[in-house]
Amino acid sequence: MQPGESFALRPGVAMPDWPLVPDPAGRAALSASMAVAGRRQRWSGLDAAEDALWQAVLQGFIATGQPPGQATLATASGLDAAVIPARLQSLRDRDLLVLDAAGRITAAYPFSALPTPHRVRLEGATQPVYALCAIDALGAGGMAGRDSMVESTCAECGARIHIATRGHGLAATSPRDAVVWSGIRYAGGCAATSGCALKPFFCSDAHLDAWRARQDPDGPGYRLPVAVAQQVGLALFVPMLRQPG
Numbered sequence: 001m002q003p004g005e006s007f008a009l010r011p012g013v014a015m016p017d018w019p020l021v022p023d024p025a026g027r028a029a030l031s032a033s034m035a036v037a038g039r040r041q042r043w044s045g046l047d048a049a050e051d052a053l054w055q056a057v058l059q060g061f062i063a064t065g066q067p068p069g070q071a072t073l074a075t076a077s078g079l080d081a082a083v084i085p086a087r088l089q090s091l092r093d094r095d096l097l098v099l100d101a102a103g104r105i106t107a108a109y110p111f112s113a114l115p116t117p118h119r120v121r122l123e124g125a126t127q128p129v130y131a132l133c134a135i136d137a138l139g140a141g142g143m144a145g146r147d148s149m150v151e152s153t154c155a156e157c158g159a160r161i162h163i164a165t166r167g168h169g170l171a172a173t174s175p176r177d178a179v180v181w182s183g184i185r186y187a188g189g190c191a192a193t194s195g196c197a198l199k200p201f202f203c204s205d206a207h208l209d210a211w212r213a214r215q216d217p218d219g220p221g222y223r224l225p226v227a228v229a230q231q232v233g234l235a236l237f238v239p240m241l242r243q244p245g
């Protein structure tokens with residue numbers, strides 16, 4: 001997908017929300033990641049039942065830090081509990097969530113049921129929630145409509161990184177020179193399990209450069225200041241819980 005190009009996630013809701021990404025590098029990174037993951041093909045044309053179930057999964061993560069159980073999903077989505085396993089499979093086929101062998105939800109963008117390096121504390125939530133990658137962590141607060149604290153580590157040295165988001169902006173970033181790498185993956189497969197390792201935080205440009213030199217010196221991707229990585233995350237995740245009109 002080209003910068004500025006979007007599709008209808010649900011009637012009246014454009015995905016991604018390009019006006020949230022004024023930065024040119026952010027627009028290029030978002031465009032590349034939308035294209036590589038085949039998101040237009042996989043994410044468009046959700047039916048109302050799939051959409052209701054998907055949003056119930058996301059709201060469960062926001063409320064408790066974990067995916068909701070089937071009884072909660074049935075109540076929240078209005079679907080008969082008997083059809084939920086098959087509906088979850090169809091969301092899995094769209095790469096909107098990840099299931100384990102027993103059919104339990106292990107991830108739903110931007111959230112992970114399993115620990116990751118990126119922990120997000122949403123204002124008002126009783127438990128923190130794990131995010132799949134740096135961009136997901138930065139977009140989670142805006143998606144939930146809440147301020148957030150993102151706690152992560154430098155992928156090169158392990159130094160702690162703390163970012164406070166407020167509305168669609170940043171209230172604080174520590175260390176101040178922290179950056180995000182948005183690696184682009186050309187292989188097929190599930191973006192949650194392979195692509196997210198390519199989108200970490202670094203404490204500095206020097207550590208991003210050292211990491212890239214070891215991992216994949218020519219691997220394509222974009223260096224994004226934290227504020228720009230947040231723009232990319234907002235454009236991708238705010239539409240997911242946006243209601244038409």
Ligand SMILES: [Zn+2]
Pocket residue numbers: 154155156157158159202203204207
């Ligand atoms: Zn570092």
